[in-house]
Amino acid sequence: MSSTPPPPKPAKNAPPRLRLKSRLGKYRIEARLMEGNYSNVYRAFDTIEGHRVALKIPHPHLADEAFLSDFRKEARLGSRIQHPNVLSLKDASIIDNHFVMAYPLGTESLCDRLARRVSSTNLELFIEQCLEALAELHQHQIIHCDIKPENFILFPGPVVKLADFGIARLAARTIKASGSGTLGYMAPEQAMGKPSFRSDVFAMGLLLYKMVTGHVPEYPFKWPPPEYSKLRRKAHPAFIALLRKSLEPESRRRFANAQALHKAYMNLPAAALL
Structure with a gap:
């Protein structure tokens, strides 16, 4: 995921966002990198491992049980794909009722x-x-x-x-x-x-x-x-x-x-x- 945050404007009736400088488990939210139709991407600092990552978090209104069940299957598959041109999934977990996927942070x-x-x-x-x-x-x-x-x-x-x-x-x-x-x-x-x-x-x-x-x-x-x-x-x-x-x-x-x-x-x- 990219490290440079664009300046997106909030959409009407946009899903709630995580507050900057707030904590989500071991991650400290630093910036919102992207706002999409079904998820937000944040730059965050991993306070345990000591480096920055990109966090992709689906919008809560999409994250019903059926959606998350398929999401877990895709996360497992994604974690097994090892290719230099495919962004590897570092971690996927549920933190404070958020489905959180952590990726390496690009430039x-x-x-x-x-x-x-x-x-x-x-x-x-x-x-x-x-x-x-x-x-x-x-x-x-x-x-x-x-x-x-x-x-x-x-x-x-x-x-x-x-x-x-x-x-x-x-x-x-x-x-x-x-x-x-x-x-x-x-x-x-x-x-x-x-x-x-x-x-x-x-x-x-x-x-x-x-x-x-x-x-x-x-x-x-x-x-x-x-x-x-x-x-x-x-x-x-x-x-x-x-x-x-x-x-x-x-x-x-x-x-x-x-x-x-x-x-x-x-x-x-x-x-x-x-």
């Missing part, structure tokens, strides 16, 4: 990093690591359902780690998705309540498009999408073909999963970005 999100200039070398590194992370999740039969730059956390190296795996899918059971308005990184079939591995591929395609062009096409769009001229200037035609297949509106025409997408990327010419 910033990929979203924050993309707001500044990124060299071609680092951009290719970020792309490869993002693809490896999602391929690892799909290898474990986990559909992420919320691929976006905010859910990739940077650590020194630089190393990119994917966060929130499995949790977004659980939240989707509780929060009804809408097919109207801007879909962001959501695949069309996911907006209709039918997510799959191919939905994650679509979202990753949008993320890659943004990483190269700085723009996220709003669905529905026809090929070529906006900023295509910039994509042609910066990317090899084979990379553009990979993006186009990832962004097919009909899910069956996309890569079947992230493993297939990652394999196709690794088979591209050496200079995928020009």
Whole structure:
């Protein structure tokens, strides 16, 4: 999780937040890093181990017994996934009636990093690591359902780690998705309540498009999408073909999963970005 807190404004009827400097078990709350539809993320200091962590805490109104039962299963699975590009779960426990998940604390999100200039070398590194992370999740039969730059956390190296795996899918059971308005990184079939591995591929395609062009096409769009001229200037035609297949509106025409997408990327010419 990222260490730099953005300045989010409180939403109307927002769930209650933990007070800064308050204690939650061994953790001292220092800052709120993110406020989401189903959880808040805080920077906290572990007063026993003596280091800072990121705490993800589901909103109380979502945490019924059925939700928490599935949450525990996902937490157990997440704790077993060991991959350099997947954010590992340090601990999951119930503290003062809060379901608390502790993660390593990163430096910033990929979203924050993309707001500044990124060299071609680092951009290719970020792309490869993002693809490896999602391929690892799909290898474990986990559909992420919320691929976006905010859910990739940077650590020194630089190393990119994917966060929130499995949790977004659980939240989707509780929060009804809408097919109207801007879909962001959501695949069309996911907006209709039918997510799959191919939905994650679509979202990753949008993320890659943004990483190269700085723009996220709003669905529905026809090929070529906006900023295509910039994509042609910066990317090899084979990379553009990979993006186009990832962004097919009909899910069956996309890569079947992230493993297939990652394999196709690794088979591209050496200079995928020009």
